[in-house]
Amino acid sequence: MPRLPASLRRLRRVALTHRRPLTALCAAVAVAAALQANAAPPPPRTLVLTAARDLPAGTVVRSGDLVRTPFDPGSVPAGVLPAAAAVGRTTTGPVRAGEAVTDARLVTRSLLAGYPGLVAVPVRIGDPAAVRLLRVGDRVDLLAADPQSDSAARLVGRDAPVLAIPRAGPESPGLTSGALVVLGVPDLTAPTVAQASVTAFLSVVLTR
Template sequence: MTFPSRSHPVRSPFPGAPPLPVVATAVPEACGVPPFAPLRVGRGRHRLRRTVRRRRHAVAAGLAMTAAALAASAAGSRAPAGVDEPRAGTAPHREREPVEMVSAPVRIADAATVRLLRPGDRVDVIASPVAPVDGRADARVLARGARVAEVPRATGGEGPDGGGALVVLSVPRATATVLAGAGAASRLAVTLC
């Protein structure tokens, strides 16, 4: 099938140019469309959403299990030794009030050891009796993991027993009382934690 040619020429887009001739073109005949199955477009997007949703659920379940395990282990570690766990159906023990920390000045027998300490260090304070009882000098730990708050400079004066150096420890109030009492009757030493 062909189109009839036009009687008037097509005007050129360029000014001053001659008009363009009209050329008749042949149009191909229509052919049949072969049968094919219908296409389903857009289903991959739903699959991707479903996969992402499943992964989110898996991650959320993993985080919930981890939080439950941490809570269970923390609750188990809070019970003091020798205290039974609460039975099922009973009210849990209340948390203890926070321990009030105080600064306790302690005279350590070995001044050279005190010179090694810096604020922020953790030390164990050990007491040994000045005069051994029955030939035995049993040392005992008075404070574990006490934080060194300050190491005052030596002013040239020595301790009452002729030696030692002062260190200020941050300890609970009850431990400060024990340290003050032991300092009068025992020689104190520290070990770095």
């Protein structure tokens, strides 16, 4: 039998000397490859519409206020909305940056279920303590008073149902502060109520 060249004999001796570590290494590589082949791929992420910044209560949502954020499918909250259903609507309460935009966070058509002929209008009531007495479903008359005048308060909304009472934020009396309430009013009355909400001190009278 011919002798192997010296270089091959040295290579053979090295392989025999280290055969056990080499065998263990090959086995580990094989196990790792098998585990990687059998591992389930990561679940797909679902893009959810979220607030790009903190949105105060009563904000009319614009496209720049929204961003799509990847969520694990199991963590997607109920009632998430597409951009087409969110832009142009009004927040019913504060929405934090990164929070999913759902139907519960916006004045949506669902608030008007059971109130045909009415539209939803968010208004700020000057006395936050009065709002704490209200419950969704109550009926109120809406009064507007000019704080710079001695004239009597005028009636700008009658028998309006309370559709939503957003989560309270910082409260202080005033025309642009106070506490937010979403009322249902006839379509023709909405402009009058909207104008009064920025020019007068609003108060409510509980009717039923």
